[in-house]
Amino acid sequence: MIEDDPAIRTAVLRALEDLGHAVTSAPDALSGLHAAVEQAPDIVILDLGLPDLDGSEMLRMLRAVSEVPVIVATARDDDPTAVRALNSGADDFLAKPFSAEQLDARIRAVLRRSQSPSATDDLVVGGLLLSSAARTASLDGVPLELTPREFDLLQYLMERPNTVVGKRELLTEVWRMAPSGADKTVDVHVSWLRRKLGETAAEPRYLHTVRGVGLKLTLPPTD
Ligand code: CA
Numbered sequence: 766m767i768e769d770d771p772a773i774r775t776a777v778l779r780a781l782e783d784l785g786h787a788v789t790s791a792p793d794a795l796s797g798l799h800a801a802v803e804q805a806p807d808i809v810i811l812d813l814g815l816p817d818l819d820g821s822e823m824l825r826m827l828r829a830v831s832e833v834p835v836i837v838a839t840a841r842d843d844d845p846t847a848v849r850a851l852n853s854g855a856d857d858f859l860a861k862p863f864s865a866e867q868l869d870a871r872i873r874a875v876l877r878r879s880q881s882p883s884a885t886d887d888l889v890v891g892g893l894l895l896s897s898a899a900r901t902a903s904l905d906g907v908p909l910e911l912t913p914r915e916f917d918l919l920q921y922l923m924e925r926p927n928t929v930v931g932k933r934e935l936l937t938e939v940w941r942m943a944p945s946g947a948d949k950t951v952d953v954h955v956s957w958l959r960r961k962l963g964e965t966a967a968e969p970r971y972l973h974t975v976r977g978v979g980l981k982l983t984l985p986p987t988d
Pocket of ligand 1: 814
């Protein structure tokens with residue numbers, strides 16, 4: 766975050782950290798430019814009114830050396846400098862005063878947009894590769910013949926590696942069904958998926974049953 770007002774800087778920095786971001790700050794354009802190049806952040810929040818250089822001037826300099834996403838913070842949303850900033854290569858702008866939640870939402874939206882489709886569509890866990898866009902999956906380079914439900918189940922688990930996912934959660938999120946205690950649907954599909962991955966419940970590699978809790982997809986042990 767490049768911002769010369771120490772009160773705003775401190776408040777936003779703390780709030781963003783509370784929301785789970787790692788944030789560093791710079792009080793002027795030139796130290797900010799240096800930090801943006803040196804630290805290679807995921808995103809830059811840039812105040813336009815800086816003591817040493819105009820923010821849009823700084824942005825042009827940054828754009829010459831970096832494609833890092835930039836959100837410009839401006840005094841007013843009809844500010845012509847904001848338009849100039851967008852023309853200089855800003856990805857979005859936010860009018861002051863803004864809440865940390867508003868900024869957080871913009872940050873996430875800009876980061877989503879800036880990620881290449883291949884980075885968001887392809888999931889990789891060990892030898893498992895899944896393409897959400899193409900709806901294909903393979904294991905160690907060999908295509909997996911999955912039913913739509915098995916594909917959805919595998920995708921859901923691969924999006925959350927090393928996380929125990931409950932059967933009720935799978936029923937509601939993958940099957941879009943109301944969870945009912947006695948439902949064996951998940952068990953049956955898991956056992957089919959297991960077979961296609963060439964493993965068993967007794968000797969799991971990727972799919973691990975966590976007794977009484979649910980299911981977890983992990984990297985297989987290296988031997
Ligand atoms: Ca300022």
